[in-house]
Amino acid sequence: MFAIAGFAVSCAVRVLVQYRVCELRTETLIRIHTWTLVLPPVLALWIVNATFLPEWWIPEAFNAAHTSPHDSHLLGNLTGRVEPTLGYMMLLFAAGAGLFAAWSAWQSYMRVGKLITRLQTSAEPAEPHQIALVEETARQYGFQVGLVMSNYPISFVWGFSRSQLVVSTGLLRTLSPEELAGLLEHEAAHHERRDNLIRLALSFCSYASLAFPFSRRLLQWRGLEVERLCDAIAASRTNSPLDIASALVKLRRRTSPAPLVASSFIAEDVSSFHSRVERLIESGDGKQFPNSSGVLRSRISSGVIFSVAFVGSLLISTYFFPLSFHRAAESLIRLLN
Numbered sequence: 001m002f003a004i005a006g007f008a009v010s011c012a013v014r015v016l017v018q019y020r021v022c023e024l025r026t027e028t029l030i031r032i033h034t035w036t037l038v039l040p041p042v043l044a045l046w047i048v049n050a051t052f053l054p055e056w057w058i059p060e061a062f063n064a065a066h067t068s069p070h071d072s073h074l075l076g077n078l079t080g081r082v083e084p085t086l087g088y089m090m091l092l093f094a095a096g097a098g099l100f101a102a103w104s105a106w107q108s109y110m111r112v113g114k115l116i117t118r119l120q121t122s123a124e125p126a127e128p129h130q131i132a133l134v135e136e137t138a139r140q141y142g143f144q145v146g147l148v149m150s151n152y153p154i155s156f157v158w159g160f161s162r163s164q165l166v167v168s169t170g171l172l173r174t175l176s177p178e179e180l181a182g183l184l185e186h187e188a189a190h191h192e193r194r195d196n197l198i199r200l201a202l203s204f205c206s207y208a209s210l211a212f213p214f215s216r217r218l219l220q221w222r223g224l225e226v227e228r229l230c231d232a233i234a235a236s237r238t239n240s241p242l243d244i245a246s247a248l249v250k251l252r253r254r255t256s257p258a259p260l261v262a263s264s265f266i267a268e269d270v271s272s273f274h275s276r277v278e279r280l281i282e283s284g285d286g287k288q289f290p291n292s293s294g295v296l297r298s299r300i301s302s303g304v305i306f307s308v309a310f311v312g313s314l315l316i317s318t319y320f321f322p323l324s325f326h327r328a329a330e331s332l333i334r335l336l337n
Contacts, residue, residue, distance in 0.1 A: 002039065002040035002041075002043050002044055002209070003040040003041075003209040003210075003211035003212075003214060003215055004211050004214060005040075006035075006036030006037065006039060006040050006215075006218070007036065007211065007214035007215070007217070007218060009032070009036055010032055010033050010036045010218055010221065013029070013032055014029070014221060017029065026225050026228050026229045026232060027229060029225045030222060030225045030226060030229060033218055033219075033221055033222035033225065034198075034202065034222060036218060037202050037205045037206060037215060037218050037219065037222070038202070038205055040205075040208070040209055040215075041205050041208035041209060042310065044209070046310060046313075046314060047325065047329070049314055050314060050317050050318065050325040050326075051325050051326050051329045052326070053314070053318045053322075054318065054322040054323050054326055057318050057319075057322055058322050061322070061323070062322075062323070062326075065323060065327075093210065097207075097212070123149045123150050123151045123168075123169050123170060124151070124169065124173065125149070125169055126147075126169040126172035126173055127172070127173070129177070130172040130173070130177070130180060131147070131172070133177065133180060133181065133184070134147075134165070134167060134172070134180075134184060137165075137181075137184040137185070137188060138165060140188075141188040141191055141192065142191075143157070143162075143163040143164060143165055143188075143191050144162070144163070144164040144165070145164065145165050145166075145167070146158070146164050146165070146166040146167075147167060147168075147169065148166060148167065148168040148169070149168070149169055150168040150169065150170050151168075151169070151170040152168060152170050152254075152255075153168060153170050153171035153174055153251050153254050153255060153266070154166060154167060154168035154170070154171060155167045155168070155171050155183060155187060155265050155266075156187070156265075157187050157190045157191050157195075157196060158196075159196065160194070160196050160197040160200070161197075163191045163196070165184075165187055165188075165191070170254075171183075171251070174250055174251065174254055175247050175250060175251075176243070176246075178238070178240055178243040179243045179244070179246055179247035179250065180247070181238050181240075181243070182234050182235070182238050182240060182243045182244035182247055183234075183244070183247050183265055185233065185234035185237045185238055186230045186231060186233070186234040186244065186265055187230075187265065188234075189229070189230040189233040189234060190226075190230055193226075193230075195226055195230075199219075199223070202219055202222070203219065206218070206219050224272045224275070227265075227272070227276060228275075228276055228279060231244055231276055231279070231280055232283075235280065235283060241280040241281070241283045242280065242281065244280055245276075245277045245280035245281055247265075248265070248266070248273065248276060248277055248280070249277060251265065251266050252266060252273055
């Protein structure tokens with residue numbers, strides 16, 4: 001229920017922004033999508049712990065408050081009327097989730113296979129000044145560079161803590177120096193924000209509920225906003241949003257009709273590609289764009305505060321109101337019955 005509610009909130013906000021009913025910054029949209037992904041499993045975990053901890057905390061009072069065995073008291077009454085149908089439904093859901101995971105893995109495998117076929121060790125080398133620009137950006141932001149000899153344009157940040165920028169000679173030869181500088185700043189923004197690590201954590205959150213198709217959709221929406229934010233950061237640092245838009249258009253044409261997942265810079269679907277290009281064109285050179293400095297530090301602080309609040313509120317509720325949440329859960333089950 002929390003996951004469906006979170007999806008509804010994000011969907012409503014996205015529609016309002018899309019039709020210009022309200023104006024929200026890209027960072028705000030990213031936070032909304034992030035919290036609607038994180039809060040459902042966290043709230044559910046908190047409620048389950050607050051409901052069952054009294055059995056461990058005060059077993060005498062807990063047992064005295066119940067006349068029936070606890071293993072069937074909470075769940076048995078609720079699910080007894082729909083058994084064995086509920087069991088079959090859960091098995092079907094588990095099978096469907098397994099098939100979906102297998103399909104996703106197979107799709108990723110096929111994409112990697114298609115990408116490998118595009119790699120050509122006999123590709124033309126890049127110009128020295130292009131390689132020098134890549135190495136200079138890598139030294140500035142503290143990541144390594146992996147150069148791939150391929151005519152297919154490849155560009156992405158690989159890894160979590162010690163990131164590596166993987167680029168192909170075909171991409172370097174496709175872009176002008178100004179366009180290449182914008183692309184490198186875009187990828188550097190991903191590195192500074194630790195987007196790979198955050199996306200991995202949010203992927204776990206997206207699979208943590210029965211409504212994971214909605215959560216996966218939320219993850220895609222957030223990914224689009226992250227790409228827009230990195231575009232804006234790159235535009236701020238290069239002061240050339242039109243060059244970044246030009247790089248997007250060039251690489252899209254080189255990879256049409258459908259780009260492989262070989263670059264986080266190239267939009268996978270047409271709608272996100274158009275929205276990013278339009279936003280870059282609409283933005284003037286004098287517009288103030290966000291910067292990513294201090295983002296990692298603020299994320300670590302937020303994570304520590306959130307963890308302390310989770311554990312602290314759980315201990316306080318268990319110590320001062322040991323049976324309140326348990327009785328509230330029982331009242332909800334009686335209402336559902």
